[in-house]
Amino acid sequence: MAENDADRVLALLWRHRNPPPGARTGRRPRLSVDAVVAAGVAIADAEGLEAASMAKVAARLGVGTMTLYTYVPSRTELLELMVDHVLGSRDLPGPGDSPPSDWRDRIHLYAQRTLDMYRAHPWLSRISTVRPPLGPGTFAEREFVLSTVAGAGLPIGRVNEAALAVTMLVTSAARQEGENVLLRRASGQSNDSWWAERSGFWEDWFDEEQHPTMTRVWHADGFGGGTEEQAAAAFTYGLRLLLEGIAREGAGPP
Template sequence: MSSTRKGKIDPARSLAILWRTHEPISRSAGPGLNVERIVRTAIEIADAEGLEAVTMRRVSESLGVGTMSVYTYVPGKTELLDVMVDTLYGEMRHPADVPDNWRARLERIAWENLALYRAHPWLLRAESSRPVLGPNLIAKYDYELGAVAEIGLNDVEMDAVLTLLLGHVKSAARAAMDVAALERETGMTDGQWWQSHAFWLEKFMKSGSYPTAARVGAAAGEAHGAAYEPEYAFEFGLQRVLDGISVVISERSAVAGSAGANRTETGPATAG
């Protein structure tokens, strides 16, 4: 469990807010306070200062209201995080001009999700492996399933394809976030850091003890200007994920074609 979500969790409390089954009114805070305003304020704080800066007290201070007024609308930080995450899902584009090719559709989904993480890096920590099923999460899931509908996969495989794809996106986004964090903490880019170690790396590699590492490391460093290039890693991995999915689709198509051929061959004999 993420360190941002502590204690016993009651999903019913988050669901009530997400689906707006009950909209409380705080008389002490005035008519301008509501769930939407609270959540937007929390997202602004997280974007500017990180997820750790988001507390019920900090949100109330930013809104200029008492902390108990915020609690009237959102019972705790766990529920606040759930609504923050679902709100961002609702901001993702669901364009109607869907590409004809399943591969192009999945590529678009991957880049859309990566863009979301780039805009809100804290989302990587706020998301849970046990998500609360808010309206925007369900809409996102339904839209993304459309990319792999009617291409020969069964329902379980469709879900697994999305899990695989989005897992790659999240992994790549987390790696890029780590690179950015190191640059902030050290004041050096990845390229600058490796350049400062170039003398020692060259000395150790020239010993001849690590010929493959020396050759490949030099090639990668020259290509990327650093030991790691997030954009290249994401695109390379994405294409390999799609390659793997294409194998499954081809296998399912072959099985379906074989079954159809068998039915055609045995049909007349059975009829006779």
């Protein structure tokens, strides 16, 4: 059977588990897929996702672009490898490791490491999560979140739904963190500074009669703090409510 694009990228993603036949015979290769991926990640971290081209990765490694294609077939595969590598860099505890004993603490560990990951690699927020790379980084996350939520005592048929709810909330907040980093880099301006420049909007354009609830919240100091502080507080609030709901369902009927 001819190898298709999916077969090729899966073999690369799982290269450490199933090295290709004859990989350790013959002359030692000048490069490795790991080195190519690390170079791509380093360029994207420093200069943005668009800068991580095959030509630029090759130049960083001191080889010709055509040489790079013998390790990674195209930029599409390179991006999948980069994403999965970064997902795995969170080093989430796996089976046999010693994670926090309380399942809520495990979720908070996952959330914090995911937020930190997007801050360190903000280009991740430019890549869709709808079709994730089917590699060890992705599956380490899925196993960790599923096993954690299962520890809350949910019926096994509800574990995946709860795990997806947690992942969607955490990833959404983390992607916003990445977008904040990218915007600050591109504009040299914080979100609060951006809003301050538009402070005249509230006097000149905002209509209290058309926005009565916003006005009530404003007068109750419900928009206190900067925009990033508000986002962090909203995430903390939402995650707490979600975990409380999972805990209640896991406990069963009273």
